[in-house]
Amino acid sequence: MKLFNPLEIAKGQAKKQLGLKTDLHKALLRREAQLGGQLFGPSTPTRRREFFCLDSSTWVWHEEWLNKDEIWQSKTTRYDVKADGVYKSQSNTSYKKISDIEAANLYRAIQLYSKNVAEPLYGYTRQSTLAG
Amino acid sequence: MSNRSNSTQSGEKGHWHKGNVGAEFDILSKNRYVQIQTAVETASRALRYQLTQTTPKQSVNQEKTHLKESTAEHNKTVASARNYVKVVLNDTQPKARQEL
Numbered sequence: 001m002k003l004f005n006p007l008e009i010a011k012g013q014a015k016k017q018l019g020l021k022t023d024l025h026k027a028l029l030r031r032e033a034q035l036g037g038q039l040f041g042p043s044t045p046t047r048r049r050e051f052f053c054l055d056s057s058t059w060v061w062h063e064e065w066l067n068k069d070e071i072w073q074s075k076t077t078r079y080d081v082k083a084d085g086v087y088k089s090q091s092n093t094s095y096k097k098i099s100d101i102e103a104a105n106l107y108r109a110i111q112l113y114s115k116n117v118a119e120p121l122y123g124y125t126r127q128s129t130l131a132g
Numbered sequence: 133m134s135n136r137s138n139s140t141q142s143g144e145k146g147h148w149h150k151g152n153v154g155a156e157f158d159i160l161s162k163n164r165y166v167q168i169q170t171a172v173e174t175a176s177r178a179l180r181y182q183l184t185q186t187t188p189k190q191s192v193n194q195e196k197t198h199l200k201e202s203t204a205e206h207n208k209t210v211a212s213a214r215n216y217v218k219v220v221l222n223d224t225q226p227k228a229r230q231e232l
Binding site for chain 2: 017020021024025028053055056057058059079081082083084085086097098100103104106107110111113114117118121122123124125126
């Protein structure tokens with residue numbers, strides 16, 4: 001006769017919950033990335049963009065395009081926010097502070113992200129957030 | 133406020149209704165909204181700081197470049213004037229000597 005171990009049941013439930021949370025979190029990030037990419041214009045069959053907030057101090061820009069030889073190319077830029085400014089790292093390149101032009105563009109993109117991505121997706125939680 | 137948080141748990145142990153996904157979604161959404169707001173504020177502050185810090189430096193650099201260019205231009209003019217004087221002196225001196 002098989003005995004039910006309450007600890008195993010609890011572990012199973014926790015694992016299930018964690019899996020659900022991870023899946024939901026990934027789904028939310030994917031949706032944000034899609035909407036974020038549209039801030040810079042619509043996607044085309046030969047060019048796709050994604051832009052999203054990874055965590056409270058990291059922003060990610062990902063771009064894919066079809067080159068002349070019809071091969072997909074991609075570039076991912078990671079922006080790390082520090083107290084004295086923003087630093088970026090791209091695939092196989094060094095870590096450096098962004099230029100003033102890029103800083104101004106990123107500033108605009110982040111404001112638009114707040115208005116056109118975060119508000120429509122999660123704005124409904126604002127009341128309950130403020131209420132605690 | 134959405135009505136997605138109407139979660140219920142059935143009497144059967146370990147079984148979760150679809151309502152639980154809604155509740156989990158609401159919690160994640162709320163946390164995510166707070167995280168994005170924090171990220172936006174932090175990044176905006178850092179970018180404003182970066183832009184205000186580098187702009188005066190850039191102006192100074194631009195001024196320095198302008199001064200360098202002006203000085204170089206001035207030096208060229210002076211050198212050119214000196215050469216002209218030399219040429220004139222060389223041209224006139226023999227004639228003056230001949231006249232003498």
